[in-house]
Amino acid sequence: MKYADIIIDISHERLDKTFEYIVPDELENQVAEGVQVVIPFGQGNRAITGYVVGLHDKPEFDVAKLKPIARVMRDSIAIESQLISLAAFLKRNYGSTMNQALKTVIPIKKKENEKLKKEISLNISLEQAKIELTELLTKKNHAVGKERLLKELLDVDVLDWELATKKLQVPSGNIRDLEKKGIIRVESVRTFRNPHMHKSESKHIVLNDEQEAAAERIKADIDTGRRKTYLIHGVTGSGKTEVYMDVMEHVINMGQQVIVLIPEIALTYQTVMRFYSRFGDRVSILNSRMSPGERFDQFERAKSGDISIMVGPRSALFTPFANLGLIIIDEEHEPSYKSEVIPRYHARETAVYRAHLSGATVILGSATPSLEAYSRAQSGEYELITLNNRAKGQDMAAVEIVDLREELKRGNRSMLSHRLLELMADRLNKKQQIMLFLNRRGLMGFVSCRACGKVLKCPHCDVALHLHKDGTMKCHYCGFTTRATKICPSCGSKYIGSFKAGTQRLEEMVKEAFPSARVLRMDADTTKGKDGHEEILSAFAAHEADVLIGTQMIVKGHDFANVTLVGIVAADISLNESDYHSGERTFQLLTQAVGRAGRGSEPGVAIIQTYQPENYAVVTSAAQDYNGFYEQEIAYRGLLGYPPCSHILGIQVSSESERDAASQADILANLIRKVDPQVIIMGPQDAYIGKLKDVFRRVIYVKDQDYDRLVKIKDSIDSFLLEQKQYRNTTTWFDFDPINTL
Ligand code: ADP
Ligand code: ZN
Ligand code: ZN
16 A cells, blocks of 8 residues: 655645545556645545645554545646656655755745835837927926936836936936826836847847758757757857757747756856847746745746746746746756755756656757766767857867976966967957956865976875865875875976965966056956946956956856957866866866857967866867867776766765764665665765864765666665664765765
């Protein structure tokens, strides 16, 4: 006999409240998580509908008091059912409680006392408004407040009430007056508003042959009822977005809806406007700055059919579209598609599952596909579509590698090589623009030799050792520890140490070398304000600066036609993260950065400065050779049993008691050995950050080629923890195929 947990209402606040019912034998085949059922409820056994959110073999309550499920709602593929199935998928594949999973897919409607913002906009056409203004000005003693307001509204679409009354000093009586006359509109808004546009005719781009072929292939499959996952591997600037939009239009014309995921960092005005100008107010945007209430409202709009396209970061995947036809994941390789909170789901896999539930198509796109996606495309699980050329026929940038070891030999300790300085001077002369790129992730201290480029690595793991304050070097994968050395074991040089660099230092150096150059810096410090990114990028786009210095923020999706030189100041920093992704991340960052150069009419040059010019990630990205990179990287992953060749289950145990965290981790490791003697276990060892806010953290890694085997281990641990009486002061959570070292 099976027993089902059922929620009777998705009115959000009561998600936790489930009721247990008996699954009658004759229904056992039909009852699954997410399925909508009819149950007898309460004293009078009123027939009501509910959703199954959990199934188990042992009842939690007295069986004598349990009632059986009456029947299964067969044809109702309500959107709620889909989302609950999706939650069950998250719980099963990534580890969490059902409640955590439900809260991930169904936004909670919080009762917030949100302040309503009042906004003023024109209620008449621009032409009429101009006439109104002229008429107003002909009147003697006309209200200057009205004049200021009307003038302002000729320039902007929407004006904040606050702004109008305070900054423009328009008396509220003036505003109400114009409102009464029907000239303006005053609205109280809480929801995130789409930027209104004065209907500018959006220029419709004609797809080139390569783009056309890509779009036609997908549309033909859709028309003949084939639902697949496509990977568009298109070089930077190949016009992937135009291909997406072409297929989107096709799907929308069929009366279906579309979800577009883009990395948060690329959710810029530029990108968003491209979707608006093509699809107008059928588009809505989600972003992480929205309050839960605003997010909830956007989801309500989607449910009610108000919009057809949702653009946003990974959480947009749970938009409750009833007739979802297409999911697009742009920059598919981005680490931000993996959730860092429980359940730690990956948007790519979750999207494919959601598409399967809804009968939708999935398009993944990237200039530098993840190893996961590309290997699936190789095996035929995804369909590979390649765009080899830039959309407007521009050449890819020419790439030069500068060996920083040679620079050091020549006595140049600056972050700027001779060659880079030379080209910068040339570009500044020609009034062309320059981007200098420094990898922020590299600020962590790995140990390398500045004379020979040697990076000190763990003998067991082939990842860089990290220098610790206590004078040791440690491996964050296996826990290997050794004393820090003062002399390079490879060449005997004493120029060995942890490499540190910063955008600020770089800015100083540029200003020193070119005192008259106008320099903008974009990093976490300079972009604190709400629109910090936007301001810096538009200033650079308007050529208000000659040089833009930044972290990886500046390599994402921006199209600056006047940039003809890109300098990657320290290419190998990301190469030495103690993480098996480091080669992949480096290749991606270098390729994307190189792709920023030469997007306009002038050809571009990219300079890659590195201590490891022979490293395969550097060599292949300089040659724009994705396949060459892939072949070497996948061989390395296979050899060491890293994803996608194998799967890794990370388990973290934390506690305020160091001893208890350690004991509990040992207990779990032993349990795993008993449950499945075949899998490879690494650890327990201290987490990457072994102690955080006085909580001690231990991790165990379990490796196996079979994902489901790792799921079973997770389930065994879950049931063990449920019964366990000891170590209640420890917390355990899971991370499948972690994207960062735990
Ligand atoms: P990707 O996302 O592949 O890097 P985008 O879609 O951003 O490329 O396109 C790069 C630039 O090329 C954009 O400015 C876009 O408007 C332009 N573009 C794309 N396709 C075409 C085309 N068929 N004809 C002209 N311009 C195009
Ligand atoms: Zn050395
Ligand atoms: Zn190691």
